[in-house]
C-alpha cells in the first residue's frame with residue numbers, strides 16, 4: 001500500500017521523534033537512509049503454507065534501508081500510527 005502525502009509526512013515526523021541522532025547504521029556506520037513510501041506486511045509463518053485471514057497474524061511495516069550497505073530496519077506501521085487497526089478502512093487510500 002502506497003503512503004499518501006499525509007502518511008509520508010507523519011512517518012518522517014515519527015522517525016525523527018523516536019530515532020535518535022545520529023542515525024548511524026549498526027552494520028557499516030554510515031548515516032544515509034532511504035525510507036519506504038509503502039507499507040508492506042510480515043505474515044505469520046505456517047510451515048511453508050500460505051494462510052490468509054482466520055487467526056493468522058500480519059504485521060504491517062515500513063522500512064528504512066541504509067544507502068551504503070542495504071541493511072534494513074523495520075518499523076511497525078500500526079505502532080507508528082500510519083494506519084488504523086482496521087486495515088480495510090486504510091487500504092482504500094491507495
Ligand SMILES: [Zn+2]
Pocket residue numbers: 025026027028029030066067068069070071
Ligand atoms: Zn549500512
